[in-house]
Amino acid sequence: MSALTPGFRGHRRTESDRVPPGQYLVEDFPVLSAGPTPSVATDGWTFTVVNETGERTVWDWTEFNRLPHESPTVDIHCVTRWSKLDTSWRGVSVDTLLADVETAADFAVIHSFDGYTTNVPLQDILDGQAWVATGYDGSPLTAEHGGPARFLVPHLYFWKSAKWVSGITLHDEDEPGFWERAGYHDYGDPWLEQRYQSGW
Ligand SMILES: Nc1nc2c(c(=O)[nH]1)N[C@H]1C(S)=C(S)[C@@H](COP(=O)(O)O)O[C@H]1N2
Ligand SMILES: [Mo]
Numbered sequence: 001m002s003a004l005t006p007g008f009r010g011h012r013r014t015e016s017d018r019v020p021p022g023q024y025l026v027e028d029f030p031v032l033s034a035g036p037t038p039s040v041a042t043d044g045w046t047f048t049v050v051n052e053t054g055e056r057t058v059w060d061w062t063e064f065n066r067l068p069h070e071s072p073t074v075d076i077h078c079v080t081r082w083s084k085l086d087t088s089w090r091g092v093s094v095d096t097l098l099a100d101v102e103t104a105a106d107f108a109v110i111h112s113f114d115g116y117t118t119n120v121p122l123q124d125i126l127d128g129q130a131w132v133a134t135g136y137d138g139s140p141l142t143a144e145h146g147g148p149a150r151f152l153v154p155h156l157y158f159w160k161s162a163k164w165v166s167g168i169t170l171h172d173e174d175e176p177g178f179w180e181r182a183g184y185h186d187y188g189d190p191w192l193e194q195r196y197q198s199g200w
Contacts, residue, residue, distance in 0.1 A: 090135030
């Protein structure tokens with residue numbers, strides 16, 4: 001893997017270089033949910049990974065909080081056209097969650113306690129690209145933003161960052177999630193403006 005790509009580390013990036021096409025910057029943090037905010041208690045909370053053969057790995061809240069945590073600062077991009085730069089989070093990387101999971105799967109579905117789902121290629125959530133976040137901006141993640149824990153995969157449109165996350169299932173085949181079945185793009189790269197499936 002080449003560590004230095006021209007234009008990535010080689011040049012100073014201005015703020016406008018960090019805003020994908022068709023997006024505008026916000027300073028506040030908008031709340032976007034398809035339904036009401038569920039109240040998810042940490043008592044009885046679990047995070048579950050299921051591989052393609054049905055093997056389950058489960059953490060309760062206490063076990064999850066003992067896992068090594070990271071503090072990523074990332075830019076986020078919602079398909080409704082707002083972007084927010086330098087958001088700071090605290091969470092467990094998906095690499096940590098999948099470290100002991102045996103899998104040859106190519107796809108993942110992220111599941112939430114409100115029934116929300118979203119699909120991502122497995123390679124897009126490995127190698128430091130995705131987290132299960134329990135903290136935002138120095139505080140526990142609020143319920144409206146997905147607390148106690150939400151998925152965070154900032155290089156894809158923010159609908160892929162499922163709030164109130166309950167687990168990850170691994171699959172050999174791609175399985176569209178809630179918004180993807182409703183016509184949102186299967187992959188959702190903000191830099192390519194992959195907002196909706198063609199025909200929308
Ligand atoms: N469980 C769940 N996760 C969700 C959603 C939702 O409706 N339910 N909305 C998605 C969408 S479309 C966006 S833009 C972001 C919004 O996150 P925010 O409310 O923290 O800004 O959450 C995503 N995750
Ligand atoms: Mo969104």
